[in-house]
Amino acid sequence: xxxxxxxxxxxxxxxxxxxxxxxxxxxxxxxxxxxxxxxxxxxxxxxxxxxxxxxxxxxxxxxxxxxxxxxxxxxxxxxxxxxxxxxxxxxxxxxxxxxxxxxxxxxxxxxxxxxxxxxxxxxxxxxxxxxxxxxxxxxxxxxxxxxxxxxxxxxxxxxxxxxxxxxxxxxxxxxxxxxxxxxxxxxxx
Amino acid sequence: xxxxxxxxxxxxxxxxxxxxxxxxxxxxxxxxxxxxxxxxxxxxxxxxxxxxxxxxxxxxxxxxxxxxxxxxxxxxxxxxxxxxxxxxxxxxxxxxxxxxxxxxxxxxxxxxxxxxxxxxxxxxxxxxxxxxxxxxxxxxxxxxxxxxxxxxxxxxxxxxxxxxxxxxxxxxxxxxxxxxxxxxxxxxxxxxxxxxxxxxxxxxxxxxxxxxxxxxxxxxxxxxxxxxxxxxxxxxxxxxxxxxxxxxxxxxxxxxxxxxxxxxxxxxxxxxxxxx
Numbered sequence: 492x493x494x495x496x497x498x499x500x501x502x503x504x505x506x507x508x509x510x511x512x513x514x515x516x517x518x519x520x521x522x523x524x525x526x527x528x529x530x531x532x533x534x535x536x537x538x539x540x541x542x543x544x545x546x547x548x549x550x551x552x553x554x555x556x557x558x559x560x561x562x563x564x565x566x567x568x569x570x571x572x573x574x575x576x577x578x579x580x581x582x583x584x585x586x587x588x589x590x591x592x593x594x595x596x597x598x599x600x601x602x603x604x605x606x607x608x609x610x611x612x613x614x615x616x617x618x619x620x621x622x623x624x625x626x627x628x629x630x631x632x633x634x635x636x637x638x639x640x641x642x643x644x645x646x647x648x649x650x651x652x653x654x655x656x657x658x659x660x661x662x663x664x665x666x667x668x669x670x671x672x673x674x675x676x677x678x679x680x
Numbered sequence: 681x682x683x684x685x686x687x688x689x690x691x692x693x694x695x696x697x698x699x700x701x702x703x704x705x706x707x708x709x710x711x712x713x714x715x716x717x718x719x720x721x722x723x724x725x726x727x728x729x730x731x732x733x734x735x736x737x738x739x740x741x742x743x744x745x746x747x748x749x750x751x752x753x754x755x756x757x758x759x760x761x762x763x764x765x766x767x768x769x770x771x772x773x774x775x776x777x778x779x780x781x782x783x784x785x786x787x788x789x790x791x792x793x794x795x796x797x798x799x800x801x802x803x804x805x806x807x808x809x810x811x812x813x814x815x816x817x818x819x820x821x822x823x824x825x826x827x828x829x830x831x832x833x834x835x836x837x838x839x840x841x842x843x844x845x846x847x848x849x850x851x852x853x854x855x856x857x858x859x860x861x862x863x864x865x866x867x868x869x870x871x872x873x874x875x876x877x878x879x880x881x882x883x884x885x886x887x888x889x890x891x892x893x894x895x896x897x898x899x900x901x902x903x904x905x906x907x908x909x910x911x912x913x914x915x916x917x918x919x920x921x922x923x924x925x926x927x928x929x930x931x932x933x934x935x936x937x938x939x940x941x942x943x944x945x946x947x948x949x950x951x952x953x954x955x956x
Contacts, residue, residue, distance in 0.1 A: 503756040511752050512744045519742055526937045529748055530867055533936060536752050541871050566852070567867065594733045599741030602734060621735040622742075626700030627707075638704065645694045652734070 501552045507536065510556055513623050517557060520618035521564045523607050531567075535560040557623070557633045561615065589653045597656060605655035613648030616641055688713060692724045696731060827915055827933060830886065831942065834905055842893055844880030854881045854894055864892045864906040868936035870921060873902060873943065900945050907940045915940055 514535060518528035538559050546555055606614060615634060619625040627645075631638045691710035701707040714720035846857040851866070851874060858865040863883040879895040889911035896902040909915060921934040921941075933942040 507752045515744045516742045530937055536755050540755055599737045602737035603741035627704055646690055
């Protein structure tokens with residue numbers, strides 16, 4: 492059957508259906524702008540339409556799409572990489588503990604804002620780690636960095652994420668208090 | 681792997697079996713040690729719960745635009761062959777005039793734009809449209825939306841040479857300049873154009889709406905115009921570049937999110953197949 496032939500080029504519509512949500516989430520984590528993220532996904536599939544069909548191994552289509560999207564993002568951003576030189580591969584030893592019930596009680600939008608707050612260098616691997624369940628090796632291939640760098644970025648990214656979550660929760664708590672203080676007297680009884 | 685407890689804890693914070701930790705020697709070792717050490721096991725468990733919860737929250741919190749899938753499916757190259765409207769109209773050899781261009785690019789640009797506008801205006805009322813040649817199918821409803829008036833205004837503007845505000849061969853530099861100037865920037869550019877060196881960019885106003893012009897160099901000169909779609913309400917959405925061939929000249933049009941793009945060429949031999 493043609494559809495199971497590993498050498499067959501993946502069907503465009505199937506490819507879109509299978510990966511557009513993941514690609515969009517990854518793009519949003521990079522651009523932080525919904526319109527730019529959608530444009531980036533669209534550009535990625537345009538590149539696929541012109542070049543992707545020459546891919547020899549269809550099983551690598553997902554990896555190809557994510558890698559192309561990331562490269563396109565970097566190209567649009569003029570390759571202003573924060574780590575042009577050697578990036579130290581180091582794990583974050585000091586990570587703030589965060590109680591599971593606190594995370595569970597966090598609003599989804601707050602979680603997204605916390606992710607958007609952290610440096611892009613760490614945001615990209617974390618998004619692939621959390622939302623795409625990519626392996627360390629796949630993340631390394633997508634971002635074009637060694638596996639050691641992926642581990643380092645995940646470690647430091649998670650530490651930043653926890654710190655951002657804590658800040659967000661403090662802000663939310665302060666906002667709740669503020670709202671309570673500003674409430675008109677008649678609402679209290 | 682050393683037995684530094686701090687490093688061990690740091691590794692356990694990122695070691696997830698579902699992400700292939702077993703295949704990475706250092707992570708696999710850390711997980712094995714956690715299997716025999718209750719304190720390390722507690723750390724690994726708490727981190728795994730955190731990761732699962734975060735992943736679920738992020739999936740819940742990031743809404744994918746409802747129309748994105750349809751927009752992407754419209755890019756399907758296979759669908760282009762099913763449709764009567766090809767993605768790009770190659771110029772039939774017999775329709776190609778001899779290349780005798782020797783005048784300036786600007787003059788050609790103005791001439792091309794005037795040809796396009798003239799043809800668009802003529803094609804507006806379908807009853808008055810002369811029978812189209814088989815290879816000149818109306819690929820886009822250019823005359824049916826405000827695009828024709830925009831192109832007409834641009835044609836008048838192109839009668840004078842572009843006054844480049846920024847000259848450079850790198851499209852990314854131009855984008856940066858335009859973005860910093862709050863002018864419409866060409867973010868969505870076909871691969872065939874993207875790989876060409878640029879000459880420069882200019883911005884101007886048409887009825888108070890900002891328009892950006894980017895000139896690409898190469899075998900032929902291509903002029904890309906970018907406008908804000910909000911400034912031209914009623915302009916039909918074109919997910920894929922649509923090419924209209926008029927009097928030996930072509931204009932390709934597409935939209936992407938908030939921007940409207942169209943590109944013209946100075947040459948009748950410009951092949952939009954290669955470009956798009």
